[in-house]
Amino acid sequence: DQQVKQNSPSLSVQEGRISILNCDYTNSMFDYFLWYKKYPAEGPTFLISISSIKDKNEDGRFTVFLNKSAKHLSLHIVPSQPGDSAVYFCAARVNFGNEKLTFGTGTRLTIIP
Amino acid sequence: DAGVTQSPTHLIKTRGQQVTLRCSPISGHKSVSWYQQVLGQGPQFIFQYYEKEERGRGNFPDRFSARQFPNYSSELNVNALLLGDSALYLCASSSDTYTEAFFGQGTRLTVV
Numbered sequence: 001d002q003q004v005k006q007n008s009p010s011l012s013v014q015e016g017r018i019s020i021l022n023c024d025y026t027n028s029m030f031d032y033f034l035w036y037k038k039y040p041a042e043g044p045t046f047l048i049s050i051s052s053i054k055d056k057n058e059d060g061r062f063t064v065f066l067n068k069s070a071k072h073l074s075l076h077i078v079p080s081q082p083g084d085s086a087v088y089f090c091a092a093r094v095n096f097g098n099e100k101l102t103f104g105t106g107t108r109l110t111i112i113p
Numbered sequence: 114d115a116g117v118t119q120s121p122t123h124l125i126k127t128r129g130q131q132v133t134l135r136c137s138p139i140s141g142h143k144s145v146s147w148y149q150q151v152l153g154q155g156p157q158f159i160f161q162y163y164e165k166e167e168r169g170r171g172n173f174p175d176r177f178s179a180r181q182f183p184n185y186s187s188e189l190n191v192n193a194l195l196l197g198d199s200a201l202y203l204c205a206s207s208s209d210t211y212t213e214a215f216f217g218q219g220t221r222l223t224v225v
Contacts, residue, residue: 002153026129034213034214035127036216042218042219043117043119043203043205043216043217043218043219044156044203044213044216045216046213046214046216049213054117076166077129089155089156091155098170099144099161099163099168099169099214100146100161100169100206101146101148101205101214102158103148103155103156103157104155105153105154105155106154106155
């Protein structure tokens with residue numbers, strides 16, 4: 001049962017344009033969401049997060065949008081840079097009890113120079 | 114400041130053997146979690162420890178066990194290794210519950 005889904009395995013975007021990565025979830029108990037970036041042979045790096053009480057969180061070039069009614073979140077990167085080429089994971093957590101993160105399967109983003 | 118460190122970085126074991134993976138959290142972080150990532154999938158939660166107590170366990174067999182030490186470092190043990198245990202094992206630490214988790218570089222385990 002895949003509770004967090006990233007339906008696009010890969011995405012290619014021209015340098016300087018906007019990259020939009022999408023994530024859907026099914027568990028309505030999730031109330032905290034995170035995006036991680038992963039390069040080969042490295043662990044995931046935390047990028048940005050959002051609580052379910054917000055619908056937008058911005059940090060520099062990265063913005064995360066949350067639509068609770070649709071159980072959908074997206075990560076916008078603008079402008080996209082070559083160093084953004086990596087695999088991006090969406091993760092979700094229920095904010096009580098333990099810190100279990102439920103991850104999606106990832107989207108490989110390639111920025112074309 | 115040092116990030117989360119894991120050792121070893123790579124490991125090859127034979128089916129049926131036992132393995133111990135080690136994790137040192139970021140200084141001051143009391144929570145450590147373990148994840149398994151197989152190729153093409155996202156990380157899967159195995160355990161979380163906070164202040165040396167198990168706070169959560171994922172859907173893994175009893176061959177998987179872990180512990181946390183007084184200095185908050187942690188070990189993950191896997192007994193009776195199977196070929197399917199081949200994966201990247203990730204450790205994450207956080208300063209307290211409900212804060213962002215920071216990951217180490219992982220231990221790549223290959224079972225042959």
